[in-house]
Amino acid sequence: MRAVxxxxxxxxxxxxxxxxxxxxxxxLVYLGVSTEDGEAEARAMAEKVRYLRIFxxxxxxxxxxxxxxxxxxxxxxxxxxxxxxxxxxxPSYVAxxxxxxxxxxxxxxCDALEALGLTVRRGVFRAYMEVSSTNDGPVCILVDxxxxx
Numbered sequence: 001m002r003a004v005x006x007x008x009x010x011x012x013x014x015x016x017x018x019x020x021x022x023x024x025x026x027x028l029v030y031l032g033v034s035t036e037d038g039e040a041e042a043r044a045m046a047e048k049v050r051y052l053r054i055f056x057x058x059x060x061x062x063x064x065x066x067x068x069x070x071x072x073x074x075x076x077x078x079x080x081x082x083x084x085x086x087x088x089x090x091p092s093y094v095a096x097x098x099x100x101x102x103x104x105x106x107x108x109x110c111d112a113l114e115a116l117g118l119t120v121r122r123g124v125f126r127a128y129m130e131v132s133s134t135n136d137g138p139v140c141i142l143v144d145x146x147x148x149x
Contacts, residue, residue, distance in 0.1 A: 007139035026071030032081030046112035
């Protein structure tokens with residue numbers, strides 16, 4: 001499982017004319033599920049994201065997590081986070097899970113964040129989405145369940 005985690009002052013996702021979700025300050029998470037992932041990875045990733053200390057404390061140091069900062073989370077499914085661009089010009093997505101597995105684990109990740117006390121908004125799985133955000137910092141963290149980085 002791989003995530004791009006951005007600290008934002010606002011973020012929103014729109015899928016067609018019928019769906020829109022947004023948050024004020026918090027985290028925008030682009031989440032990719034790999035073929036090797038299961039529920040344990042989804043829960044561990046949720047805990048990692050929940051407790052990332054990437055918000056400023058009163059001294060301007062990155063010491064607070066999203067709950068301490070009073071933020072919420074917008075999670076967008078993005079298989080492209082698993083793109084491998086080491087060869088050629090077209091990324092390979094063979095590491096990305098099939099839709100059924102990916103949707104199940106995307107949902108598990110979001111549910112685990114909610115169980116950890118977060119307000120979670122979600123994108124629409126497998127939909128074309130327009131995502132807008134105002135990055136705060138900018139602070140962008142890459143998280144990988146295999147600890148590849």
